[in-house]
Amino acid sequence: MKKLFLYVWKLGKYLVLLAIILTAVGWYRAPSEPADPQLQLVDLNGQLLDLQKMSKEKPLLVYFWGSWCGVCAITSPSVQNLVDDGYNVVTVAIQSGTPLQIKQYLAKKGYTFTTINAPQGKIFKEWNGSVTPSFIILDKGKMKQGLSGIQATWSLKLRLWLNQFL
Numbered sequence: 001m002k003k004l005f006l007y008v009w010k011l012g013k014y015l016v017l018l019a020i021i022l023t024a025v026g027w028y029r030a031p032s033e034p035a036d037p038q039l040q041l042v043d044l045n046g047q048l049l050d051l052q053k054m055s056k057e058k059p060l061l062v063y064f065w066g067s068w069c070g071v072c073a074i075t076s077p078s079v080q081n082l083v084d085d086g087y088n089v090v091t092v093a094i095q096s097g098t099p100l101q102i103k104q105y106l107a108k109k110g111y112t113f114t115t116i117n118a119p120q121g122k123i124f125k126e127w128n129g130s131v132t133p134s135f136i137i138l139d140k141g142k143m144k145q146g147l148s149g150i151q152a153t154w155s156l157k158l159r160l161w162l163n164q165f166l
Contacts, residue, residue, distance in 0.1 A: 038126060039141055041092075041116045044099045049090060049116065052141030059144065059163040060088045061156060063113070064124050064134040067096040067105045071150060075133045076111060078153040083113045087160060090114050094121045094132060137163050 039051040054060050063079050065072040083089050091113045093102045099117050106115065118124055127136060127146075134148040137159060144163045 037143075038123070039138075041123065043090075044103055044115050044117055049114070051090065051138055054088060054090065055138040056140055058088050059160045060090060060138045061160060062136045062138060063089065063091040064094055064127070064129055064132055064136075065091060065096075066094045066132050067102065069132045072133045075150050076109065078151055078156060079113060080111050081153040082156055082160075085157075087157070090116065092116045092118050092123050094118050094124050139163055139166075 041049050041051065043049055051060060051062070061079070061082065063075075065076060065079075079089060079091065093115050095118070096102050096105065097119070102115060102117055106112070116123065124132075124134070127134075129148075131148050133151070135146065135151065135156070136143050137145040144166055145159060147159070
């Protein structure tokens, strides 16, 4: 019994250390707000999106992803769950092809999230993004949080809820 306790204790310490390291790396790689962010963008359907207005009433999650990104394939269903639950979400497809190719990709996967095409990744670069998937949370047009990597639906919901109070 004592051996089992020591094993669990040791494993717990390693898991806490791993969580701290992953949090630090995620924070380091997360996007950051540019000095003069471009908040008026055009989606795949040619509609003008004003991210400042969209984030006026409740926080807006902006999700940077690529159709070529294996990790995004894991995270995108969580983002779709947010959309299905009525959360405020806009996505940016980075270097993922023409608008038609992206629309076909979204349809094939069953994704209905509003998407902006960034064929050269310019929007992502402006937000100092370095890895996909990445996220920013805007509230009243200001960036409140940036994060990167795999995110569970509950984690994104919690972050959006908390940012209403920050």
